Amino acid sequence: MSVATILLLAQEAGAESSTAVNWFMPGKGVLLVSLIVVVVAVLGSILWARAGHSIVVRKIAGLDAVDEAVGRATEMGRPILFVPGIQDMDNIQTVAGITILSKVAKTAAEYDADIEVPNTRSLVMTSAREAVHAAYLSAGRTDSYNPDRIYYVSDEQFAFVAYTSGLMARKRPAACFYFGCFFAESLILAENGNAIGAIQIAGTAETTQLPFFVASCDYTLIGEEFFAASAYLSGEPDQLGTLLGQDMIKAVVWVMIAVVTLVATIAAVTESAGVTQFITNLRMSMGGG
Amino acid sequence: MTAPHAASSTPSSPSGKAPPAPDRIQVIVATDCGSTTTKAILIELVDGHYRQTQRGEAPTTVEAPFADVTLGVTNSVTELQELSGRRLIADDGTVIRRTALTDPNGCDVYISTSSAGGGLQMMVAGVVRQMTAESAKRAALGAGAIVMDTIAANDNRKPHEQIQRIRELRPDMVLLSGGTDGGDQKKVVELAELIAPAKPRPRFGGEYQLPVIYAGNKDAAPAVARVFGAGFDLSIVPNLRPTLEAENLGPARDRIHDVFLEHVMAHAPGYDKLISWADAPIMPTPGAVGDILQTIARKRGINAVGVDIGGATTDVFSVFDGVFNRTVSANLGMSYSISNVCAEATMPRIMRWVHLPMDERELRNRVKNKMIRPTTIPQSLEALVFEQAVAREALRLSYEQHKAFATTLKGVQQQRTVGDAFSQQAGGGTLVNNMKLDLLVASGGVLSHAPRMEQTALMLIDSFEPEGFTELAKDSIFMMPHLGVLASVHPDAAMEVFEKDCLIFLGTCVAPHGEGKPGKQCFSWTLSGARSAQGTMAVGEMQVLPLAHHESCEMTVSPEKGFDMGTGPGKPVTRTVRGGTVGLILDARGRAIAVPNAENERRATIQKWLTALRVYE
Secondary structure (H helix, E strand, O other): OOHHHHHHHHHHHHHHHHHHHHOOOHHHHHHHHHHHHHHHHHHHHHHHHHOOOOOOOOOOHHHHOHHHHHHHHHHHOOOEEEEOOOOOOOOHHHHHHHHHHHHHHHHHHHHOOOEEEEEOOHHHHHHHHHHHHHHHHHOOOHHHOOHHHEEEOOOOHHHHHHHHHHHHHHHOOOEEEEEOOOOOHHHHHHHHHHHOOOEEEEEEOOOOOHHHHHHHOOEEEEOHHHHHHHHHHHOOHHHHHHHHHHHHHHHHHHHHHHHHHHHHHHHHHHOOHHHHHHHHHHHHHOOOO | OOOOEEOOOOOOOOOOOOOOOHHHOOEEEEEEEOOOEEEEEEEEEEOOEEEEEEEEEEEOOOOOOOOOHHHHHHHHHHHHHHHHOOOOEOOOOOEOEOOOOOOOOOEOEEEEEEOHHHOEEEEEEEOOOOOHHHHHHHHHHHOOEEEEEEEEOOOOOOHHHHHHHHHHOOOOEEEEOOOOOOOOOHHHHHHHHHHHHHOOOOOOOOOOOEEEEEOOOHHHHHHHHHHHOOOEEEEEOOOOOOOOOOOOOHHHHHHHHHHHHHHHHHHOOOHHHHHHHOOOOOEEHHHHHHHHHHHHHHHHOOOEEEEEEOOOOEEEEEEEOOEEEEEEEOOOOOOOOHHHHHHHHOHHHHHOOOOOOOOHHHHHHHHHHHHHOOOOOOOOHHHHHHHHHHHHHHHHHHHHHHHHHOEOOOOOOOOOOHHHOOOOOOOOOEOOOHHHOOEEEEEOHHHHOOOOHHHHHHHHHHHHOOOEEEEEEEEOOOOHHHHHHHHOOOHHHHHHHHHHHHEEEEEEEEEOEEOOOOOOEEEEEEEEEOOOEEEEEEOOOEEEEOOOOOOEEEEEEEEOOOOEOOOOEOOOEEEEEEOOOOEEEEEOOOEOOOOOOOHHHHHHHHHHHHHHHOOOO
16 A cells, blocks of 8 residues: 555545534434434334234235236136336336236246246346245245246347247237336237237336326236335235335325425415525425525 | 036926926926925916915925935825815825816926935036136036035145045035136146046945036046046036136036936935926926026016025025026024124124123023024014024125125126226126115025014115115015926916015115215105105114005105215115015115114114114014
8 A cells, every 4th residue: 555545545534534523414404304204104104013003005906816817827728928027126116026926926836827927137037036936935836836937038128029929929828917117118018918818917117108008908006006016915014014104204295295385375476575485495404406 | 438428408307298388387386395394385377367375384204214205295285285175196195287277186287396405515626716616616506506615726725635625525416617618628637637536425325426517628528538437427518618708607507407306316215206296307496596586587677686594504696687696605594503603793793783781691692502402483572682683694794705706707808998097996896786786585584484574674674785776575485496496387477476475575675875974864755656755864764654565656865965876976866666564664874884882872773773663563
């Protein structure tokens, strides 16, 4: 280590010690309070759920229909197709999709139906294999697990779509699941599935793709429903508590938006300097410009 | 290997006799051979109308020492003979047929149903529990069977557990379904491979081969036939679910009836003789009840629900938009199963219908006594009130089970539009819609033999919670089975007797759907026609308007905002309403019926309802 390097490190250490006195920025106090409220709401809800209190999650038809879709494939002797989107594991929608894949795979294992999972990313393929294997294991049907049914196709969007569309035309799956991040391929896949008479269930947070899924699929999980699926399916107190805590915070935010909108409107109409100043201060304290 | 039977298109009488043409039928003798009693009725053409004129009954003689069901039939018909003065029984004990319409003795047609010896008991199997297995169950129940168990690939049992269960059962026959036509073959053959080696033994001894009806994927039929081979009497009928979008129960039901006659009945004591006497195939009793309910629903273009509450089980039948369903709640009954009703419903739910102070411990003793002495009947007002409270809960639970079973088909592709984004409903929704219900028919001891008609009416309303305009009726002498089998020979006669003699119309229940604050106005009403009157009803009130069973009126009901009579909240409805022995019942308690929690308030509320209907006066 050179002398210059040692001097540089010493200078940085000195700089850190000088910033220690600035841990709190009084102007950002509202953010601190908000953070505490969020943490308390989520942790409180988790503890509430752990204490054995029941938390009711409204019915999500798309998840309740998983049994029906897998049953259809079983009765018709056709496979199940699961597409976990076209993004990698760094996309939260893909992670949520893999969670739902576990549920679908477990149901397929219980019904002894074939499941096919084409992927656009190698890492997603690996995760999907793990999820499906675990699902077959928990259903007690490890002998039926076939890793070759979960495979990589192409990173290219339309190469993947072309392959999957061909697969649908050839094997005519009776149940198609699309859970993850989708773009232009959403309508192509869903229309193909509709044309072959499959029950289709989709879920995505991509608002631009939701109308296509809603129109061409039997059931669609919309935005938050998709992320709530994990808690809905598992029924674990920690996940349900987190869901409740988040919903409480959302409710608080809605109320705040309504109140502040009302106050800002009053300020604009009455041209009151006091109310305008209050709005400005609030905006600044929340980090606004 | 036994060659599999092809499905017969229509069931025929194994006696080989064709019933006479309807215009040649003027005197009809019908019997229902129950487990304990054989009930006979005489129907005659009186002044151009078919009427039930006499009724007789005698103990059923299917068990030892008699072991001949025809003895009980002869005894019950002999009672008819004595009451009517018409000779119906020949010296050899058979039922006499007339040779000419002027003949003063004998009858033109003899028909019978049977539930003796436990009725028809079946095991059903299908690939997916909610799909083909459910269709198989629906076919079996609709044919009047008791379903002992349902085997499915996803019934959460391991194969060895399924085999063990199959070996334990002693069904009269097995119905196997699975796979759509052109669909799955592997799993339905696997099911056959479970059943065949398990070798379930038939109930009536081992001298005949167990009948198996295959109603699955037609492509898998040869493989299924190979699996069953010798040792089973296999019949192959068209698939119950040729596609998942359609259900075809008719051929399987017809085959069940045929097999019931050819195998099950033929091996029961004395039934070979009874079959030879009858002019139409002998039907399982619940199947006949279902048939008459379907006939009346079809002929009148209505939706109907029937209930038969017994000691051990409760049967619920429904016809909504032409779709028939039947369920048997095996552990809900008023004697053998009364403890189970108390356990399932819980005491607080039962006690909410009781307005008298009662000691819960004493009631528990009463329940156990009823279970071990099933033929006892209430001897005090308290006992009667409690028994009817239990009946309300048994009926409610049975109806809930029925609603869960009577559903649209599952596994069907849905057609959506963007407008459905926030209103997507899962498939398999219930067909039962109380607002669409037009006729509710009650039978079974606790309902039929209630000391006052008002008690039967209120039990039906409290447990089924009918909405809108619903006619209430009870089967006077449990004649529906006889009329069900008569409908296959002379439908018009069956309808006429059903309307005139079988049903005792209790009245029409008028009840809006919705909830409101007690005391606020619920609806206003006006009557015109046979009677003219008008009034209003407050939330929580009940009222009876006198309207005799032969009378009918035009009634306009204008519900308040938040209450619905079938055309939308707050919208007035005008209907023709029919009277009955109780009258026109106005029920403004809302739906679901809310009973207060506070003890004193609850008792006062129940007392108010009982007084309004003069239930225990």
